[in-house]
Amino acid sequence: MTGKLKTGLIATGVAAALAAGGAGIAVATGGDDDGADKPITGGALDRAKRVALDHTGGGRVSATEVGDEEGYYEVEVMRDDGTQVDVHLDRNFEVLAEHSDGED
Numbered sequence: 001m002t003g004k005l006k007t008g009l010i011a012t013g014v015a016a017a018l019a020a021g022g023a024g025i026a027v028a029t030g031g032d033d034d035g036a037d038k039p040i041t042g043g044a045l046d047r048a049k050r051v052a053l054d055h056t057g058g059g060r061v062s063a064t065e066v067g068d069e070e071g072y073y074e075v076e077v078m079r080d081d082g083t084q085v086d087v088h089l090d091r092n093f094e095v096l097a098e099h100s101d102g103e104d
Contacts, residue, residue, distance in 0.1 A: 040064040040073055048073045052087040055095050059085070071096045 040048050049061050052075035059079040068074035071088030078084055088096045 037063075037065040038067060040066050040075070044073070047093050048075050048089055051075075051089060051093045051095065052077050055087050055098065056085050070099075 039045075044066075045064060048064060052061065053059060056077045056079060059077040061075055062078045062084070063076040065074040066072070068088060072091045073089040073093070075087045075089065076084060077087060084101045086099045088098070090096055
């Protein structure tokens with residue numbers, strides 16, 4: 001095998017390994033290009049809804065998300081007065097924070 005061919009093959013292998021590693025990092029960090037949020041499902045959905053509605057004093061759950069940037073779960077609650085509250089929960093369904101419409 002010539003030196004140029006060997007160098008070319010090594011360079012191609014390194015480039016392929018870097019590309020695969022980058023794709024793995026994107027998947028691990030949730031780097032979806034479509035930006036779609038993943039809703040909470042199953043028993044976790046029931047528990048997250050119950051905790052969020054207890055925390056807000058009622059309302060209607062309008063959306064949920066797993067892997068929220070401010071907690072493990074996010075539950076959006078529409079209160080009877082029309083305001084929206086985002087309730088952020090940790091993995092154990094403990095309330096971390098709440099953000100209402102108009103808050104920074």
